[in-house]
Amino acid sequence: MQTSKAVQDQIKLEMSKNNLSITEFAVLEVLYNKGSQTIHQIANSIVISSSSMTYVIDKLEQRGLLKRSACPNDRRVIHVTLIEDGTDLIEKIMPKHHKLVDDMFAALNNNEAETLIKLLKKIGKKVEI
Secondary structure: OHHHHHHHHHHHHHHHOOOOOHHHHHHHHHHHHHOOEEHHHHHHHHOOOHHHHHHHHHHHHHOOOEEEEEOOOOOOOEEEEEOHHHHHHHHHHHHHHHHHHHHHHHHOOHHHHHHHHHHHHHHHHHHOO
16 A cells, blocks of 8 residues: 555656646546547546546546537437647656656566566456456
8 A cells, every 4th residue: 555655646746747636647648548438438447436537527628638529329428539738738748657657667677567467457357346
């Protein structure tokens, strides 16, 4: 738990330089990597409730980083898409974020890193509901 908190604190600090929370960054990252997504898909990707996701998306939309659009086939579904300013911001942030993560995990050699990933995935599968 201490290590998890330390990692999150480092990421929070880096994201605060761009006036983003970790959750806001995670939303932008999902949209950047996966393209347009529904609110439900984003919530599942970053493990947050859909109601909390709506608040985060509201804030990012107000900042002009993404847009929402209704699904033409199902009015209950809202698609969220990164727009130009959002893409510009995430492209500015990602190299610094990757370097931060690489620096934090530099204590591990490649085999150790691969083992850690496998173990975390194994635990994740075990605890998924």
